[in-house]
Structures are given as structure tokens and as C-alpha cells.
Amino acid sequence: MSIRVSFSEMKETAKKAFLNLGLTEEQAEACAAIHTASSADGVESHGMNRIPRFAVYVRKGWINIKGTPQLIGARGAAENYDGQRGIGVLNALFCADRAVELAKAHGIGLVALKNTTHWMRGGTYAWRTAEAGFIGINWINTESCMPMWGSDVKSVGNNPFCLAIPREDGEIVVDMAMSQYAYGKLGVYRLAGKQLPYPGGFDKDGNLTSDPGAIEESMRILPAGYWKGSSLAIALDLAAAAIANGFCGIDMDEEGKGSCTGCNQIFIAIDPYLFGDREKTQEMFNRRVAAADAAHPIDPRHPVRCPGENTLERRRQSQAEGVLVDEAIWAQVQALAAGDMDTEDIASF
Amino acid sequence: MSIRVSFSEMKETAKKAFLNLGLTEEQAEACAAIHTASSADGVESHGMNRIPRFAVYVRKGWINIKGTPQLIGARGAAENYDGQRGIGVLNALFCADRAVELAKAHGIGLVALKNTTHWMRGGTYAWRTAEAGFIGINWINTESCMPMWGSDVKSVGNNPFCLAIPREDGEIVVDMAMSQYAYGKLGVYRLAGKQLPYPGGFDKDGNLTSDPGAIEESMRILPAGYWKGSSLAIALDLAAAAIANGFCGIDMDEEGKGSCTGCNQIFIAIDPYLFGDREKTQEMFNRRVAAADAAHPIDPRHPVRCPGENTLERRRQSQAEGVLVDEAIWAQVQALAAGDMDTEDIASF
Secondary structure, three states: OEEEEOHHHHHHHHHHHHHHOOOOHHHHHHHHHHHHHHHHOOOHHHOHHHHHHHHHHHHHOOOOOOOOOEEEEEEOOEEEEEOOOOOHHHHHHHHHHHHHHHHHHHOEEEEEEEEEOOOOOOHHHHHHHHHOOOEEEEEEEOOOOEEOOOEOOEEEOOOOEEEEEOOOOOOEEEEEOOEOOOHHHHHHHHHOOOOOOOOOEEOOOOOEEOOHHHHHHHOOEOEOOOHHHHHHHHHHHHHHHHHHOOOOHHHHHHHOOOOOOOEEEEEEEEOOOOOOOHHHHHHHHHHHHHHHHOOOEOOOOOOOOOOOHHHHHHHHHHHHHOEEEEHHHHHHHHHHHHOOOOHHHHOOO | OEEEEOHHHHHHHHHHHHHHOOOOHHHHHHHHHHHHHHHHOOOHHHOHHHHHHHHHHHHHOOOOOOOOOEEEEEEOOEEEEEOOOOOHHHHHHHHHHHHHHHHHHHOEEEEEEEEEOOOOOOHHHHHHHHHOOOEEEEEEEOOOOEEOOOEOOEEEOOOOEEEEEOOOOOOEEEEEOOEOOOHHHHHHHHHOOOOOOOOOEEOOOOOEEOOHHHHHHHOEEOEOOOHHHHHHHHHHHHHHHHHHOOOOHHHHHHHOOOOOOOEEEEEEEEOOOOOOOHHHHHHHHHHHHHHHHOOOEOOOOOOOOOOOHHHHHHHHHHHHHOEEEEHHHHHHHHHHHHOOOOHHHHOOO
């Protein structure tokens, strides 16, 4: 059961939870803003829902709250940072902003972050790059959680890939995992007693199925586009590990902490007006998006939308009416904020 | 019905066909090598099969065989070229190589090519970048040939995206259209009287189907990963048009020549040893690929393969046993080489 909580109340509560975990005022403020914004944008799975697991990881020492990005290499338009297993969100925000600075100087900028922790919602950094006026390309490598195509065991990360376009009338942002549905989404459908709209994995007998519970049981989640999703996932893994000079997916499997611990993240920013004119480029963005949105719909009640447009609508609604949060999750965040929840209580997250 | 023709005979025959179209010795040699290599790698659809359509486009004047890439902008690690509607393959080869040169100087290099023509197989440039020792990222925008998710009419390009890893023991290369199956592939299955392995589009009544003929009829080809494929496709369109300062997809729709005429192509090269050591990076590539390939297979007769590995196997087989080509296509290429085929004969391609 979900309830709506005002953006400011949610952010203040989250901030208190982060302060209770030992974060500084500045760290807690930034993390609370990002987690609340993710829930407000409709990505609860990496917003409020992730605060309990973050607390567990901090208390286990798997997230080093004193870690910050350390410059360990710089060459031309590229920089390499060691995240010191610090707070994933803060490491990633820093690097996304550095990529924009490099792009201002070189037209394109690349920041490769190694040895960091979960950045929560990948789209956070793509949106931020686009809001700064730059095209953003981001990806990550993570531990194995999806079968390679042709395998029946998890053997590659679902390494998300983001591409963001700085349209001033509303950013266009793709934030896609390489699996058709995230595990979090399967749980949402199962709890609601619903089938997935399209097959999302294989059951234990190897049949393609839309039954979320059967997929959770087999752990044979479907790569998006079948072989395409796992092909891109393995290539993104190799590219991230090479560019950042960090762990590849199986190094994370071996360490076994899960949840992206020790991963790499790649931040590329490109000046959209490298060779063109701002006004004409924005006009082209608007014209192209309008044409896509005007494509004849299958169902007139569901007009076509470019990626990011629905997110902006949810963001506006959340700001006006409050942010949706699951009641049980909200109770945990409130307990963390009140300082009366210990690691044992939340160890299942 | 397919036959095998030796690589050298195929290349020489293709070269004669290109010479008969008015290409110079050097142009014909390069185009013949690329088209033959694509067929040898198993991508016949953009190898031999495309030579007749190329001939039509040259004779119509839609491909300007005198066009070459003109530098129209340079900033930091980025360059912009006008392809003058020249030969797509040659324009793209030039730009892929320039991106590598820029990456040598800046760690990362970006070349944005506008106003060009079909580059044939996207993977050509990704393989080339990887063979030069660099990570390659390429994409293109093209005219509308796929419905946006939620629409029943073609409204976005299937804008392919490539990512290549320079593994010295065999490059890892993803070359993916945004549709689950290319139109060319539907034709192959239909002619063979086969159903697609997985649903590839909607029939005229809006049902998801694996019947290739029904999809060709409706033109409602399925985006890879449902909404994911068309979301990424529209973002790639916007990004390519902005960075190259060229046409967006609907500009190409309006001009109406089809087959990528007037499109943009993006070439990004990244030094894989920006911050790491060559030997350790290659060892990581080998270790990661070996682990993926060793993932427990669903069917032991079909072990898991990373993208590019099957291509290299086909390449070796083609070199040893000859390159597969459809008999009817081969007859057309031979007729073009003999100079006894006019535009009317091939206008249907």
C-alpha cells in the first residue's frame, strides 16, 4: 500500500536517517535530495526503497562514508577517479559534473570512476548532465545477476546504460537496464497479483513466462531484446573495467558483497552545440519530439511519449500532490530517522 | 539458394561492378573489400546483397561518387565533417580512422559526420576501431522504419548502435539495430518458410507474432526490448542530429530517398589503456570473456558466446571454404561486373 508524503517532509526525514548513519550535514542533504527526487520521478526502487539497504551497507562497513573521489589519472579530455568505496551517489554526482567541465574544455569529456558503490538510479546522472545543457552517456558494470543468452545461470550484470538529451522544453532521457524487467519490478507485479505485460524471463522448466514469481524463483531474468541485452551487457562490462582500470563483473562476483560494491561508472558529456547553433538545435529537438509524440497511437488513450516525458509529468505530480512511497518502506525510513532501528531489523533489505 | 564463392573472386567481381559504376580504382578496391568482408562475416544483407541497390542509388545521383568528407568544424577532441552525400562506406571509414587519431591525442576522440549515405554494415567501423586497438562507439540516425512504442505506424529509425572492445585474442563487438529483427532478416525467414525464433512484430490486427510475412505486411516491426528499443532509437536520433549538426529522422522522411540518404554517423574512439596497463587489461578481457563463455549452457550443443566470437568463426570459415552468397544476388553482381545490367533491371532493389 502506497501513500503520498510531501517532497519536503520526505527529504527532511531521509536526511535525518542519513545523519543518523554518520553522514555529514552536506552529505546527508545531498543524498536525501537525490533519493527523494528518484521517488518523486517514479523510480521508488532506487529512491526511498534503497535507504534501508544503504543503512545496512554503511553499518557493515561496505560503504565507506569518509571515502571521496580521488584523482588518480588525467589525460586530455579524460580523468580517472578512485571512489574509495565511498557513497555511490556522491561519488557519481562529482564525476558527472567533472565530465561536463571536461566537455566545456574539449567538446567531449570522459570521467571513469572505479572502486565505487551503488549509484542508485542511473538516470540521476544522465538527467543532471542534460539539465546542465550537455548530452550525457553513462553506464556501469556490476556483479552477475542475469544469464548470458544461451545460459540458464546468472553470468553477467544487467549493466544499465543511459543517454540524455538536453532539450530545454523537457529533457529526453533513456535509463535502461539490460534486463527486460528489473528484479524490483518483478516483486511489484507479484505483490499486486499481476502478470507482466510481456514475458520477462524463464521459469524453472525453461519456458518463457510472464509470471513474475516463476522468474524470481528461477533467477532466469530475460535480457532486453533476448541476445541483444546480454551482448550489450558483457561489452559494457569490458569497456567500463578497461576505461576505469577497475573490477570486471566477475571480480565483483568473487568479492561477493553484491549491489555494485567495487564497481566502475562511466560519465561522458558532449556539448550539443559543438558545431551547431543553440536555437536551431533546440528547434530540431522540439520538432523531432513533437513528430514522435504525434505518431498514430494504437490506443488513443495512450499517446506516444518520448523517454523522459512521463517522468517529468510524474515529477510535477509528486511536487503538487506528494511523493508516493510504500507504507512499510516509509515506516523503516522514519525509524532510521528517529534512530530507533538497528542493523538486525533491516538486514533483510 | 546460397553458394560459396572464394573471397578473392568475390572481391574482384565486386570491384569490377564498382568500377563500372564510375568509382576510381582506389574507391572500388576499398568498397569491394568492405562488401566482401561483410558477406564473409555472415552479414550478407549489407555485403553482396546491397551492391545492386548501391548501383541504383549511384545511377539516380543519390550517391555522389565524387563526394568526400570535408572538415567543417573542429573543437578539442571533436571534429565535424560534411560527407557531401558521398559513398557512405568510404566516408565512414575515413571518420572512424580520424576518431582513433583524435583518441591518440586526447584519450577520447569524437567525429560527427553529416550529410552522408548508407554505411552498409555498422559493425564495419566498430571492428575497424577495435582492430586499431581502441574501444569504439558508433551510431547513426536514419529515416523512420519502425513504430515508436505505442504507435502502429513507422515513426522512428532503427538507428543501430555499436560497441567494440579491442581484445587481442578476438574483438568483442556488439552491432545492434534497435528493432528485434531487421527487415532483411524477416525476408530470409519468410523465404525459408520458417517462423521467427521469438516474436518480431505485430500483425495487421495488432497481435504480437513470429510470422515474418505478417510483419512485413503490417510494417509494425518490434523494437528490441519493446519500449526500450524505440526509446533508445529516438534518443540516438536526437543526439546524432545535434552533434553532427545535420538532419534528424523526419528531415530524411521528408526528403524521401530512403536508405539513410542524408544521415549522420557518430564515431567515438577511446583508448582502452588510458589509465591501465595493456597486458593486465588484455588479461582481464580474456578472463571475463572466458567466464561468460563457460556459463552453464541451456543446451550443451550451444555453448554461450560473447558478441563477435561467432563472427570470427564465420570469417575463418569463409576464408577457408568461400563466402556464402545468394545465387540470384551473385548473378546480379556478376552482371554489374560485366557491364550488362542497367538501372531498370535492378530498380527493384
